Amino acid sequence: MNELSAATAFVKEQSPDKPFLGLVLGSGLSSLAELVSEPIVLKTTSIPGYPASTVEGHEGQLVMGRIHDVPVIFVQGRLHVYEGHSVQKSTFPIRLLAALGVGKIVITNAAGCINPSFRPGTLMWITDHINWTGKNPLIGIKSVPSMGISPYDTAWTNQAQRIAQALDIKTESGTYLWTLGPSYETKAEIRAFKLLGADAVGMSTVPEVIQARALGLKVLGLSTITNFAAGLSDDELNHQEVLEVGKQVKADLERLILALIKQSVA
Numbered sequence: 001m002n003e004l005s006a007a008t009a010f011v012k013e014q015s016p017d018k019p020f021l022g023l024v025l026g027s028g029l030s031s032l033a034e035l036v037s038e039p040i041v042l043k044t045t046s047i048p049g050y051p052a053s054t055v056e057g058h059e060g061q062l063v064m065g066r067i068h069d070v071p072v073i074f075v076q077g078r079l080h081v082y083e084g085h086s087v088q089k090s091t092f093p094i095r096l097l098a099a100l101g102v103g104k105i106v107i108t109n110a111a112g113c114i115n116p117s118f119r120p121g122t123l124m125w126i127t128d129h130i131n132w133t134g135k136n137p138l139i140g141i142k143s144v145p146s147m148g149i150s151p152y153d154t155a156w157t158n159q160a161q162r163i164a165q166a167l168d169i170k171t172e173s174g175t176y177l178w179t180l181g182p183s184y185e186t187k188a189e190i191r192a193f194k195l196l197g198a199d200a201v202g203m204s205t206v207p208e209v210i211q212a213r214a215l216g217l218k219v220l221g222l223s224t225i226t227n228f229a230a231g232l233s234d235d236e237l238n239h240q241e242v243l244e245v246g247k248q249v250k251a252d253l254e255r256l257i258l259a260l261i262k263q264s265v266a
């Protein structure tokens with residue numbers, strides 16, 4: 001049995017529900033998994049075939065259960081390529097969710113802002129992306145999936161924007177650029193990324209989205225802008241700031257995610 005089949009069989013044994021919607025939680029957003037009622041929590045270290053975290057204390061969890069009676073599965077603790085995972089391993093959770101039957105996936109992250117009209121605390125729907133790393137999780141497969149029509153589902157994103165408006169939550173939309181990390185960008189890099197058309201920058205999401213689209217999943221992408229990118233403010237960037245802003249927008253995000261899930265079956 002390969003790793004994916006072993007992991008899929010194990011998770012199916014633990015929960016009778018076929019998840020309808022998956023949600024990948026970004027830095028500082030882990031606590032959103034508390035929205036799941038009567039959760040079944042699986043430590044990823046207990047799942048056969050699941051890639052081991054390379055960072056001690058960063059072990060991930062899958063949280064399965066229901067929200068508004070919709071069967072969901074949350075991925076807490078994503079696998080970043082900058083931790084030393086191959087880009088293929090980093091997208092294992094997406095292949096697992098697809099194998100479990102998920103058809104729609106919300107991918108969240110923390111990102112730095114490049115667009116000068118954004119601020120820390122801004123929520124940005126990702127409408128397109130730039131892969132700045134040259135890495136691709138599909139290397140080795142025979143088909144060449146198109147990313148030309150946005151990999152982020154336009155109808156679902158429009159619906160999400162309307163939901164945010166109805167809840168009086170201000171959101172923006174824009175292009176996310178993926179850097180490998182783990183070092184933050186230089187000022188010159190951010191100036192270059194701005195010229196390329198990026199609105200936000202971060203170290204995740206893009207490989208997961210490419211993998212999800214190749215498997216035919218519908219994708220909704222949401223960035224929490226946690227900081228000004230290098231050179232846009234005088235402050236030194238630090239990871240603590242990223243986690244703090246994540247906590248501040250938590251209440252809005254929770255309301256948004258709950259409403260999104262409620263309407264995702266529509």
Ligand code: HPA
Nearest residue numbers: 110111112201202203229
């Ligand atoms: N750069 C890259 N990744 C990030 C940032 C940033 O400014 N903020 C949060 N993740």
